[in-house]
């Protein structure tokens with residue numbers, strides 16, 4: 001009888017249908033009691049040779065059976081509705097929470113584990129809440145009622161029923177802690193296996209390239225074997241639990257029957273009373289038996305409760321306390337003012353006193369050696385983290401004063417990791433703006449340098465992409481993501497290595513086209529290859545988390561320093577390739 005607070009909280013979301021399902025479950029149980037009473041009267045009549053009322057009694061039994069069938073169907077439907085309400089509300093809440101947690105949380109969590117919690121964990125909660133909980137309430141109320149009736153008819157039978165009932169309900173509680181820990185063990189293994197499989201599937205090209213497919217298969221087999229062991233261990237405890245319940249039920253029923261027969265033989269009870277006790281003794285345990293059955297359906301939910309609670313209550317890396325909307329009348333100016341930042345657990349700061357301004361409606365490039373902190377700057381701008389010192393302002397206001405959703409909607413981002421969905425090209429583009437016309441799609445795709453290729457596909461914009469855009473080249477994927485960002489029509493556009501999969505000559509053209517298409521937006525371009533950013537209005541050079549220089553291409557090149565070294569390194573690399 002594990003009632004985790006998370007499960008109680010889940011149940012509160014569907015109180016009315018759950019209450020109705022519980023009452024209907026109670027009504028179904030009462031039909032069993034009514035049937036037992038009618039049969040007891042009929043059997044007692046038969047024993048006395050009185051058959052006059054028999055047809056009526058049998059007709060009443062049939063009516064009760066029919067009523068039960070109807071009530072059971074109604075109950076099942078109501079419980080399913082309650083379960084669906086819990087499931088939908090819980091998934092919505094968890095997805096919203098994941099959205100708020102943002103990439104900072106996902107960097108530390110495994111996608112497969114989160115998927116398992118969201119899908120299987122929530123399904124388990126549904127079974128627990130819609131099936132186990134109503135049955136639990138019925139089990140706690142109906143048997144005492146039956147005992148009261150038995151006490152009125154044949155008190156001595158209580159000597160068999162009460163201890164057995166107490167044993168059936170309280171005995172398995174001794175296992176609760178073990179049951180909970182085995183359930184958790186099983187859930188953790190299950191979650192880990194799900195995460196491993198997802199990772200192996202997504203990383204198959206890398207595994208194949210590294211010749212590691214066989215090793216991964218062996219590891220997955222070991223994980224599967226561990227899951228099998230955890231399942232058996234869990235079942236063993238669960239079966240011991242069920243075994244005790246069954247033993248108590250059978251012992252209690254037999255003892256009550258013997259005591260009722262003894263009363264009948266000694267003549268201290270009427271025939272009707274004896275039959276009633278015999279039949280009620282079995283009915284007294286029916287809810288307990290049903291509870292044991294529903295427990296197996298709800299056990300997964302009870303095991304997943306910790307994981308769900310952890311996800312639901314995980315704290316985002318930043319607080320969403322701002323209220324300002326990000327509807328700037330003009331593209332906003334962006335300022336980094338003395339920004340300091342160190343990742344959790346890192347020994348050295350990633351950004352040290354970064355100060356620069358990206359002018360409104362202009363293109364600012366951020367360049368620097370690998371690891372200099374370019375992507376971290378973008379992560380701070382989008383408030384995946386907040387600076388430890390200094391501040392970032394957009395349109396003259398600190399980013400923390402904007403509502404997070406509004407801020408992120410105001411900044412369209414294309415990063416080096418694009419995500420395309422298993423849907424048509426048009427659907428993928430319209431993610432950014434569902435009401436965009438076909439002409440607007442084509443215009444954005446043209447600016448991103450991908451329209452001609454789309455038009456050359458037999459189905460054009462109706463071409464269905466493989467999962468994660470697997471049926472496109474890396475460059476095509478990036479350019480589609482660029483088109484999507486342009487369609488979003490946000491006043492600030494961030495291109496974080498957005499064209500790294502495009503060949504160098506094409507990259508410079510695309511960035512130029514994009515900046516034209518961005519038409520007065522405030523654009524930030526992070527790029528390794530300097531050809532792509534040499535025409536930017538302003539270039540910020542980062543080195544080791546500090547701003548090394550700010551200026552235009554020619555001036556930066558002329559003054560030597562890190563920028564000139566980067567340009568030089570680019571030349572050397574190209575010459576090396578050409579040689």
Ligand SMILES: Nc1ncnc2c1ncn2[C@@H]1O[C@H](COP(=O)(O)OP(=O)(O)OP(=O)(O)O)[C@@H](O)[C@H]1O
Nearest residue numbers: 107343346350368369370371372373374375376377
């Ligand atoms: N989530 C993280 N947790 C801890 N350290 C991180 C995290 N992300 C980045 N870092 C560290 O912060 C530093 C800056 O990384 P960042 O990705 O911002 O550099 P970058 O200039 O964008 O590099 P690149 O050009 O290679 O993409 C690196 O030393 C990196 O190891």
